[in-house]
Amino acid sequence: MDDTVSVTNLYPLHRCKTIHLVRHAQGFHNVAGEKEHSAYMSEEFFDAKLTDLGWQQVDNLRKHVHSSGIDQKVELVIVSPLLRTLQTAVGVFGGGYTNETEDLLMVENALDSNRAAISSLDCPPFLAVELCRERLGVHPCDRRRSINEYRPVFPGIDFSQIESDADIMWKPDIREKNEDVGIRGMQFLNWLWTRKEREIAVVTHSGLLINTMTAFANDCHPSMKIEISKPFKNCELRSLVMIDRSGIQ
Template sequence: MTNPNSTATSHFHFDFKTVTGIFLQDEGSTNPDTFDYASSNFGLINRSYPSDPQDETPNPSTQWPRLAEYITHLNTTASAETTYKLLFLGRHGQGVHNVAESRYGTALWDCRYSLLNGDEHGDWFDARLTDLGVSQARTAHEAWKRQIKNGIPRPQTYYVSPLMRCCETARVTFEDVGFPGTQKGEFRPLVKELLRETLGLHTCDARSPRSVIAAAYPTYLFEPGFSEEDPLHKADLRESDSARDARFFEFLSDVFANDEHSVLSMTAHSGAITSILNVVGHRRFALETGGVIPVLVKAERRAGPPPERVVEPWFGRPLCPGEGCVKN
């Protein structure tokens, strides 16, 4: 699906690659199921960089500042068509819909309950955070505060999905964290339409009107052309994984073409982060709710449209157990 707000062009495209060996999450030996980003410096590996002074040995206390210097070095020495950006990808905390899926099981959730607006336990249209979800965002907040003391490079742009669970996760995570521009009442991330969870069918992944989001988060900024009503949700079809990857190729192309900054924060969803990692060639690394993964990305700008990719069509509601075959 083409974003109505996109500035993409067919005159050039980006080739994205992950710069590996920077974070533990890059390594095949790191188990996503047991990895704890908050207690491991976000996974930053203690190592030297080509930009380090020749007589300096790796020192954990200088690791973040030296990484920031290395990224500056990479961008300074790269060709005019190449840029490097450090992306901090954060998944929203636990939402009401996550609890509902666990309650009913994934099969019944996908075929029946995800199409509803809620049940007797609560509503999940544009699902909000649970108390645990807020606590997970606070864990991220405290993790950022600890890394500030270690010299972590601060995000220069904050992007957030328009869905309420991400808007709240970003607020709890970054408001008053100690970075310039993140004080209480001043946190001003940019809401991006394409930074959404897998589109369609599931009411938890449909978004609220712009006016509702703006009323709940009055300091948040909206990208140009952000519409009042949701232009992307389809009640009868679900976005395929390959179509989602294509959407996030477009999203990253927009960001890399228009954002001159080198350190970016993106608060999004499990499907969104899965697709971003796919687009930049990172190994699959599933995040728990509230989790954070940093990725250093190299983007080379190349002439002409991007190579054709196989994009599978959107699909309808799956059958529930016992429903039998659908007649054509």
């Protein structure tokens, strides 16, 4: 008999949630920032939209989500209220491109995207949440537009969780500390746990993801820690299970 101590655990299914974490597809700020980091300071990339390659990444992830059956399981899509995440979310988890003018997640050519409209039919509801935004401050690419600008072009997304029309979280002269991003990320996950849905997709940003994921898997084999906390590529999806081990909630 093997004397190796087992670290396998069992948990009741009703104490678990499946979350599909997605980093947004390639934006114009990513291209410029990889060439010269100072480009992130440019107003040219305010609330940057997706590149053509970014939209290809969206289409490819959409195919994977459908071929794997994830699209049939997701009950809710949570999205950061920035253009690149909104575009990624509706492209991957929405009802698909359409020529119709009603029941839309995104209208045609939304904010000069040069893309067809995307349907809100045959897909889960979409909810915009500020807690899962990118690291805040200084970089114009991380400053959002007013919610009143987003609503007409993303009519199928629920923005009711966002209290301020204007972006009052982003500061021009104060860059959010990495540890504060991680704290905000944990607040977001704790809020996510209170949702009734058992399988949720979250479309967010690399800074939020890496600063939050580093808090996990410290009691696991190092390989699992590396797998969870390594940086996300553009339009990468990772599926994880959340567990309430306390029994409190």
